[in-house]
Each structure stands twice: as structure tokens, then as C-alpha cells.
Amino acid sequence: MTELELHGGDELVPARDGELWARLAELDQAAEEFEPRSANTLRSYASDWRAWERYVAEVGIPLEAGTPGAFLGFVIWLGKEGKAPKTIERNLYGAAVSLRERGVPVHPNGPKKAKKAVDALARMLAESGEQRGRGQAPPLTMMQLRAMSKALPDSLKGKRDRAILTVGFGMAARRSELANLLARDVVVTEKGLLVYSRYGKTGARSPAIKKGENEWTCSQRAWVAWAAAADLAPDGPAFMRFNRHKMLGPITGQGIGIAIADAAKAVGLEGITGHSMRAGLATAAREAKHDYKTIAEQGGWAPNSTALHEYLRIVDQWADNATAGIGM
The missing domain is CATH 1.10.443.10 (Intergrase catalytic core)
Incomplete structure (x- = not known):
């Protein structure tokens, strides 16, 4: 496609400087990726990534493993550590986000299938009467x-x-x-x-x-x-x-x-x-x-x-x- 620019009113002519269009493309890409995050969110993602680092080191898989099996193993590993389902779900999501930001190709169904394991753990804990985590804060009367x-x-x-x-x-x-x-x-x-x-x-x-x-x-x-x-x-x-x-x-x-x-x-x-x-x-x-x-x-x-x-x-x-x- 021929690059065009406005010239002399509304006339479109071939662009003389393709670098300007390249810069615009970079800005468009940055706009697509822009996601403002609070300090609390950044701290949470950092904590999720540290959990992922401990997991891959302990089970002996690559740090940049974005496969369904790696995510499922992460859920099982966190469950064995005694984490609450809500915490595991947050760790799972945070690790997937961090992997994508590091350029790792994350399998589209990986986190989704691993989430089913989180739901299964929640049901199992409910059936056994085991409670993990603080639970919901009681309302102040x-x-x-x-x-x-x-x-x-x-x-x-x-x-x-x-x-x-x-x-x-x-x-x-x-x-x-x-x-x-x-x-x-x-x-x-x-x-x-x-x-x-x-x-x-x-x-x-x-x-x-x-x-x-x-x-x-x-x-x-x-x-x-x-x-x-x-x-x-x-x-x-x-x-x-x-x-x-x-x-x-x-x-x-x-x-x-x-x-x-x-x-x-x-x-x-x-x-x-x-x-x-x-x-x-x-x-x-x-x-x-x-x-x-x-x-x-x-x-x-x-x-x-x-x-x-x-x-x-x-x-x-x-x-x-x-x-x-x-x-x-």
C-alpha cells in the first residue's frame, strides 16, 4: 500500500518520510498495550511471579513455560502448599500476565483449563469442611x-x-x-x-x-x-x-x-x-x-x-x- 500524507490543503500525496509513519505505528501499538495499574496491582503481580519462579525451580521446568501442563501443575503445586483457591486463582492469572509481558507465547487455553482445577479444589475443600484463607471480611454493624x-x-x-x-x-x-x-x-x-x-x-x-x-x-x-x-x-x-x-x-x-x-x-x-x-x-x-x-x-x-x-x-x-x- 502506498504511504500517503496530507499536503496543500486536503490533497493526499505519497509520504516523503516513512519514519513518521513508523513512529505513529509505534504509538498505536503502545496504545493497544497500555494498561494503567495501581501500586497494589503491581505488588500483586510481583508476588504472583515470585510464586511462579519458586514453582518452576522446584519441579524443574523452564521459567518460560506457558503450556497448559505448566499452568495445571502450578495450580496443583499451590494447592499442596495450602493456598486458598482465591489466592491460587490470583497467582495463576498474575503469572500468565507476567509471562505474556516477557514475550512468552502463552497457550490460549492454558490458564482457562487450570482454572477448572482451582474450581475442583474449592469444591473438594467445601465438601471436606476445610477452610483456607481469611474468608470474606465480616460486615461491621x-x-x-x-x-x-x-x-x-x-x-x-x-x-x-x-x-x-x-x-x-x-x-x-x-x-x-x-x-x-x-x-x-x-x-x-x-x-x-x-x-x-x-x-x-x-x-x-x-x-x-x-x-x-x-x-x-x-x-x-x-x-x-x-x-x-x-x-x-x-x-x-x-x-x-x-x-x-x-x-x-x-x-x-x-x-x-x-x-x-x-x-x-x-x-x-x-x-x-x-x-x-x-x-x-x-x-x-x-x-x-x-x-x-x-x-x-x-x-x-x-x-x-x-x-x-x-x-x-x-x-x-x-x-x-x-x-x-x-x-x-
């Missing part, structure tokens, strides 16, 4: 949230943790969303808080959190108390980390999780994680008769999120139960 908030000391760190709990619950925040908030992202209004989360799994969002009815779970009251006590700079982090009650710098997602878990343990609650707040907001909102769309928008869930469907099912299984009204 409003009563539990109130108890955790009330038990926090009236110190600078206590004020911070109360704001983390109430703002995080109200916006159904992921840990990374809270950790990356700037002080100016949290806007106090007459009706409550407007929080601007600049990025997340489903993109930027701006959930509104109404002024609370209870002093211990009111996010507006908690935020105002923390922001004033910490003298936050508008362009600085919304939440800071501490060392012996001294502020050092912006908190991390891990720090958010620790603050939540510590507040839960202080009132005798076990198994509460950062994700418990997302599950808690979803279930509490459903119990208050809010619809799927409203809850999904508040928490930044995708329209067809299986995780959100599962949270709502916890409530719906009792609200509309097949055994109700049948004379049992």
Missing part, C-alpha cells in the same frame, strides 16, 4: 462502629482514628482511598461531608455523607475535631501516621487497616478489617431499604459487582425468604 468509636481515647491519635472509622464507613472506602485523601478533598457542608476520592477501582467519585444522628458515628463531627486538632494543611494529607503520638507524615493503606483492626480489638471484636467497613455500609444501607444503584454509587462498586451482590444477599435472604408465610 452500626452498633459495633459506635462501640469502637466511643472506646477511642480523646487524644490526637484517637481523634484521627474516629475520623478514619466514620468517614471510611460513610463512604464505604477502600483503605487506599482513605490513605490518598488530601485535607481539601473532605468538604464540610451544612448537611454533612462531601468527600472527593480522586481515584479508585471504578475511577474518581464524590460520595456525600449525611450529618450523623449519633455523636460517636457522625463523620462530620469526627472530621472537624480531627482536622482542627491536627491543624491540617489544605493541600496536605487528610490522615497522618504517628510515632509515639507524634505526627510524621501521610498514613499508608496498611496504616488505615491497622487503625481499624486495633479499634476493633479494643472492644473485643476479632476478624474486623478495612474491608469490613465497605461490607458494613452496604448491609446497613440495604437494611434501611436503599436500592442497589444508590449503594453502588456510594461505595464506588461496579454496576454488576459480585461482591456487592453478596453483601446485599446477606440482608435480602431474610427480607424475601422462600420459607416465610408457608406455614412452617
